[in-house]
Amino acid sequence: MTDMATPQGKDTARAKPLTRLTGKLPGSLYRGGEGMWSWLLHRITAVAVFLFLLLHIADTATIRISPEAYNAVMGTYKNPVMGIGEATLVAAVVLHALNGIRLILVDSWTKGPKYQKVMLYVVIGLFAVIMAGFLPVHLRHVFGGH
Amino acid sequence: MTTVERSLPRLLQTPPSPSSKRAPRGRRGRSNGELYGWIFMRASGALLVVLIFGHLFINLMTGDGIHGVDFAFVGGKWADPFWQWWDLVMLWLAIAHGTNGMRTVINDYTSRAGTRLAFKGALYLLAFIIVALGTLVIFTFDPCPPGVAADLLPAICTA
Numbered sequence: 001m002t003d004m005a006t007p008q009g010k011d012t013a014r015a016k017p018l019t020r021l022t023g024k025l026p027g028s029l030y031r032g033g034e035g036m037w038s039w040l041l042h043r044i045t046a047v048a049v050f051l052f053l054l055l056h057i058a059d060t061a062t063i064r065i066s067p068e069a070y071n072a073v074m075g076t077y078k079n080p081v082m083g084i085g086e087a088t089l090v091a092a093v094v095l096h097a098l099n100g101i102r103l104i105l106v107d108s109w110t111k112g113p114k115y116q117k118v119m120l121y122v123v124i125g126l127f128a129v130i131m132a133g134f135l136p137v138h139l140r141h142v143f144g145g146h
Numbered sequence: 147m148t149t150v151e152r153s154l155p156r157l158l159q160t161p162p163s164p165s166s167k168r169a170p171r172g173r174r175g176r177s178n179g180e181l182y183g184w185i186f187m188r189a190s191g192a193l194l195v196v197l198i199f200g201h202l203f204i205n206l207m208t209g210d211g212i213h214g215v216d217f218a219f220v221g222g223k224w225a226d227p228f229w230q231w232w233d234l235v236m237l238w239l240a241i242a243h244g245t246n247g248m249r250t251v252i253n254d255y256t257s258r259a260g261t262r263l264a265f266k267g268a269l270y271l272l273a274f275i276i277v278a279l280g281t282l283v284i285f286t287f288d289p290c291p292p293g294v295a296a297d298l299l300p301a302i303c304t305a
């Protein structure tokens with residue numbers, strides 16, 4: 001395995017005896033559990049949004065070809081399959097952004113590390129609220145009328 | 147710096163000190179670059195929340211949402227310098243933040259120096275092209291091109 005391909009990295013071996021002694025390392029982010037999952041989700045959403053952004057600048061650039069060309073490209077964004085894709089993209093952006101704010105607070109707010117787990121639940125809660133507000137409106141645009 | 151090193155303050159549950167961001171002694175000629183990168187990821191992230199959430203809200207939640215997005219819609223927005231600058235800052239920050247982040251990801255998954263260099267070279271080239279293209283598009287855009295049917299154009303063209 002490469003250098004740091006997993007969040008546990010190469011110090012898992014060293015951490016093991018300690019874990020056996022204490023049962024569970026205090027604040028053991030990145031050793032499995034929710035810390036590792038939030039790290040993985042942050043990374044997956046980051047790469048997905050980055051790839052979309054490259055494509056998105058290219059599709060927006062067709063606006064310099066002609067109004068008809070741009071409208072044709074945007075037309076492909078308006079079918080139900082793409083509609084689901086847009087909802088997934090928004091979910092990825094919102095999750096990455098909220099967890100990003102959490103990471104900023106963990107690192108820069110003195111009480112951040114203490115509340116990092118609480119903040120993860122806040123992230124999940126806010127994510128649910130935002131998506132509950134967004135999805136009905138977006139899905140109505142995608143599937144309703146027209 | 148690797149992911150684990152960057153997250154050490156979190157692992158140890160202590161707030162980071164700038165010195166903890168410095169590359170450990172003995173690492174070949176590393177500087178404070180990683181510290182500035184680390185700060186940049188946080189500063190740009192905070193700004194991007196406002197820019198991107200605003201972008202998504204206006205384009206997906208108002209009016210007809212995705213069905214309302216066409217040349218006339220964009221023409222109406224980009225006729226206003228406010229939205230031109232909004233999009234320009236969003237473009238530059240998102241690409242800089244994303245590229246710096248992808249650099250970390252590449253560092254984590256490549257072990258051979260040659261592979262790493264090739265991926266990063268491709269990344270930087272792509273980032274440069276996309277920023278140049280996006281910037282050019284925003285500022286060379288004509289909301290009322292001549293010889294186009296009026297129903298494709300934003301309302302400002304006929305007013």
Ligand code: HEM
Nearest residue numbers: 053060086093205215220223233236237240280281283284
């Ligand atoms: C499905 C979701 C999205 C839709 C429908 C959408 C739509 C649009 C439209 C219509 C424009 C043209 C100008 C404007 O309206 O301001 C645009 C430009 C832009 N969008 Fe989005 N967008 C979406 C998601 C995103 C996301 C997630 C990002 C950031 C990661 C983003 C970044 C940008 C940027 C940087 C520009 C400027 C492009 C340029 O400089 O040529 N968009 N988008």
Ligand code: HEM
Nearest residue numbers: 043046049050097100101103187191194195244247248250
């Ligand atoms: C919307 C607001 C955003 C916030 C608050 C945010 C926040 C952050 C933070 C704090 C990090 C650093 C994580 C760490 O050092 O462990 C990060 C990493 C990253 N972000 Fe963002 N980000 C945002 C938007 C974006 C966008 C639009 C993109 C893509 C263009 C992106 C791509 C990345 C990448 C590729 C990484 C590296 C991931 C990794 O190392 O696992 N982010 N983000």
